[in-house]
Structure formats: structure tokens, C-alpha cells
Amino acid sequence: MDRPSSEDVWSPTVGVEEEFLLVDPDTGVPVNKADEVVAAAREFGLELEHELTGAQVEINTTVCRDVEQARYELAEARRFVARAAKTVGCQAIAVGAPPLGDPTGEVTDSLRYRRIAREFGALAEQQLICGCHVHVAVADRETAVQVCNHVRPWLPVLALVTANSPFSRGEDTGFASWRSTVWSRWPVSGPPPVFTSWQHYEEVCDTMITAGTALDRAMIYWDVRPATDLPTVEVRISDVAATVDDAALLAALVRALVAQAVVDVERGVPPQEVSQESLRQACWGVANEGLHGSTLDVLSGERLPVRQQLYALVSRLTPVFEANGDLPAVHRGLRLLDTEGTGADRQRRAFRDGKVAALLSLLAIDNADSAEPQRNAAS
Numbered sequence: 001m002d003r004p005s006s007e008d009v010w011s012p013t014v015g016v017e018e019e020f021l022l023v024d025p026d027t028g029v030p031v032n033k034a035d036e037v038v039a040a041a042r043e044f045g046l047e048l049e050h051e052l053t054g055a056q057v058e059i060n061t062t063v064c065r066d067v068e069q070a071r072y073e074l075a076e077a078r079r080f081v082a083r084a085a086k087t088v089g090c091q092a093i094a095v096g097a098p099p100l101g102d103p104t105g106e107v108t109d110s111l112r113y114r115r116i117a118r119e120f121g122a123l124a125e126q127q128l129i130c131g132c133h134v135h136v137a138v139a140d141r142e143t144a145v146q147v148c149n150h151v152r153p154w155l156p157v158l159a160l161v162t163a164n165s166p167f168s169r170g171e172d173t174g175f176a177s178w179r180s181t182v183w184s185r186w187p188v189s190g191p192p193p194v195f196t197s198w199q200h201y202e203e204v205c206d207t208m209i210t211a212g213t214a215l216d217r218a219m220i221y222w223d224v225r226p227a228t229d230l231p232t233v234e235v236r237i238s239d240v241a242a243t244v245d246d247a248a249l250l251a252a253l254v255r256a257l258v259a260q261a262v263v264d265v266e267r268g269v270p271p272q273e274v275s276q277e278s279l280r281q282a283c284w285g286v287a288n289e290g291l292h293g294s295t296l297d298v299l300s301g302e303r304l305p306v307r308q309q310l311y312a313l314v315s316r317l318t319p320v321f322e323a324n325g326d327l328p329a330v331h332r333g334l335r336l337l338d339t340e341g342t343g344a345d346r347q348r349r350a351f352r353d354g355k356v357a358a359l360l361s362l363l364a365i366d367n368a369d370s371a372e373p374q375r376n377a378a379s
Contacts (some may be wrong), residue, residue, distance in 0.1 A: 002298075012137045012322040013263070014255045016070050016129025016247060018240050018366055019058045020081060021050055021098060025091040028360050029101030030055040032127060033090045034108065040084035044079060048084075051114055052127045057081065057092070058111065063137070067255060067329045071248040078244065083368035093363035095181030096165025097129045098237030100356065103168055103182075104128065119215065123186065127269070129179040130240040132162055134251050135232035136258040142198045143262065144226035144369035147233050149194050149271035150261035151254075153298050155237050156282040157313050160306055161250045161292050161333070164239040164343030167351065175248035176290030177346040179239050180283065187213035191279035194271065197213050201226065223283070233258050237283070242343030242363070249333025253313065256320035274298045291342050310337075 004067030022033050034305045040049045041057075049058035050072075059077040064070040078094075085092040097103065105128040107117040117124045138144045163176035176182060183189055188208050195201040208214045223237035235254045241247035264271075278298045285295025286306055297304040313332060321327040340346055348361040361367060 002306070008040075009260050010320055011066070011325075012255065013063045013065060014067060014070055014137075014251055015063055015135040016061045017058055017133040017135075018253050019056055019073065019079075019092070019132075020078075020092045020240065021095055021128070021130050021209050022055045022057065022085060022090045023085075023093055023098075023100070023360070025089075025360065026356075027101070028093075028099065028102075028356050029104060030098050031090050033085075033088055033108050036088040037081070037084045037090070037092070040087045041080055044080045044084060046080040046084070050110065050113075052108060052116065052124060054108050055098075055105050055128060056130060062169065066324065067248050067252045067326045069245050070251055071329060074247055074328060075244045078365040082364065087212045091360060091369065092365050093360065094164070094365045095130060095343075095347075095363050096163075096177055097168060097182060099165075099351070099359060099363075100165035100170050100199065114210050116219075119212070126182065129165070129182050131179065131183075131236060132238045132240045132247055132250060133173045133234055133236040134186055134238075134254040135227055135230060135234050136255050137232050138258065138262060140231065141226055143265060144233050145195045145198050145201050145284055146265045146271075147258055147261040148224045148226065149191065150264055151235065152191055152194070152279065153272050154253075154257055154313055155191055155235075155279060156286045156295065157300065157306075157309050158188045158235060158250065158253060159223075159239075159283055160286050160291060160310060160342070161238045161253065161337070162238040162241040162343060163287065164242045164245050164246075164347070166344040166347055170346065170354070175288050176342060177239050177287040180287035184284075186221050188219060189221045190223060191276055191283060192224060193276050194273075198226075208269050239343065242346060243336065245333050246328075246343065246347050248329040249337075252321065252326040252333070253317065255326065256317040256324065259320050259324065260317065272299060289364065290344050291337065292345075 034054045050159045055159050061070050061073040081092045104125050165179040224235050227234040282296040294303050294305045351359040
């Protein structure tokens, strides 16, 4: 992998969005206290976003120059959200889907969310799931579309890194990411097709809006897409990370993939041909198997261990990590996966014999940071 002359190519800015679930601190059952938590967080100087249901809130980093800055901001924001939730008598947890209680939420009272509820019914009410979205800056929309084509073969591996939702209604679903299965019910979700141009992307979006399967472009929920309001590529396949180190590993992988894809697009390197159906099968396999299983490797066409596929991606991107300074974050995240497993693995250990308190302690967003935030990274 040749290093290009421009440092900026290797070091695009990055931003991360995380969604958290609000639960009763004793039972772990979701509670509709988003309005109260948003108001309490504002008193601490943190602006949170509402989500589709009243039991969810979202944090956003600023535009970060590197992954260490993003990691620091996520750790700080998680602490403030935890304080805000405690202030109003609930707990914020980092989990892809509600492990306990009814997974149906009360739709947030806003014009847009009420419209979604009218059009999509129970699908909207059962959207009580939490994801992690990574944005990486690109030059323009045409580049964004082409970069998405290059990134899409790696979506299954990216989904693995933060798989963090094995339970529903207090029972083990058998999946590492139950959230992925719930999410897949939306008509515009999962891996996108390959697009020849920005115009082609726009035409496909227009078709879906005309069909009524999406109300607008913000509801084009593909796992990787050009962001609707930002000059970024957005990867949105992942569960919310169990820890900030998991989130940092995901962000580093996405940032490096996009950086390399920009170089490849500029050099006229075509994306690797992978069918949408192959990607769907591989993504389902990762959601089901988690770190310790095997699933389809879409590049070789063989069924390979998921861990092997992850390390192949890391090896492929190591020159980019070395150039952009994200290698420490990658090593830290990989050590956590190697020693503790994914968030799903950790949850299963904590929830043996139905130990609710142990599970909630693990998932608490102020306890789930495996190390102190590195303040000098954001100075």
C-alpha cells in the first residue's frame, strides 16, 4: 500500500454519534424520561438529541481531528449523560437493544416522529434500539458515493466490533447483535447497492421516497451512505459500543477505510465486486455468531472465522493507522476484544443466573469506560 503525498488524505476528520437507553436503575426496564434527561444535561452544558422513542438519547462529538479526540469527547459526554440520568431517577446504559422489559417504546412527541409512527406503525414503536454512527469527512458528494462502494465489503467486520445486544425480554436471543435483526425490518436498511454516481444514488433514493418506504433522505437507513446534511461518509451498521475503547476501535477502522478509499477512487481503482445478497448473508452471520464464530467472507467466498476476518482488515489498514496516528487506539481496542470479548460476550457473563444488578453495572455508561480519557489528546 503506497503512501500518498498528501497527509490530509490519510487524516480526515471524524465524528461519532452514540445512542443510549434509559432504564429503571433497579429493574432495567426502559423508561420514557428522555425529555427530563435532555433538560438535566443542558444544565451541565451538554446538548443531547432526542431519538425516535422517549427512552433514548443521543450524543454527538464535535468534528474531531483524530480518534483520540473523539474517544475523549465520548468519555466526557457519557459521564455527563450518566449524571443527568441519575438526577432524574433513571440510568443510561450502553446497549444495542433492551435486555429487559417490553422492547416497545413510546414514540417521541415531535412532528417528524409522529409522522413516522403513523406511516410505519409498530415498526416505529419497536425501534427501541441504540446504534453507533461514524462520520468521516470527504471532499464532495460524488466522492462520498464512490467511497461507499469501496467501504461496503467490510460492513460485516465493522458490525462485529461493537456487537452488544444478546438479550431481549430477559432471554438470550442467540445473537451477538439482536439489534441488527430488529433494524433489518425497515424497508430501507442493510447493505446498499453499488452506485455508479451521485445522480444514480439520488435516483434510487427518489424511487424509495415515491414508493413510500422512506419519508425522506434521512430515512435512507443503509449501513453506509453519504450523510444527508454533512460532507461525510456515514457508517451506521453498528450497535452502540459497550465502552469508549470499542467505539474508538470502530471509529479508527472506519476512518482508515474511508481514507484508503479516497486514495483508491482518485487513482481509478474500482471497488471490489460484492453482491448485496452476499453482504446480507455475511452481516446476518456476524450478528448471529459474534466474535467466536465463522461466517461468509465476501471477498473470498469462503466461510471463515470472524476473528480472522477482523485481523485481516486490521493488517490491511495498518499503514494507514501508522500514518494517521490511530494505531494506539486500534491496539487498545483489540486488546479489549481479545481479553474480554465483544459487548455481547461481556453481557452474557454478567447476566448469568439472571443477575440484573451485575448486568446494569456492566452497561452503565459511566462504568463501561475501560480506561480514563486521555485529556492531552484533546488539548
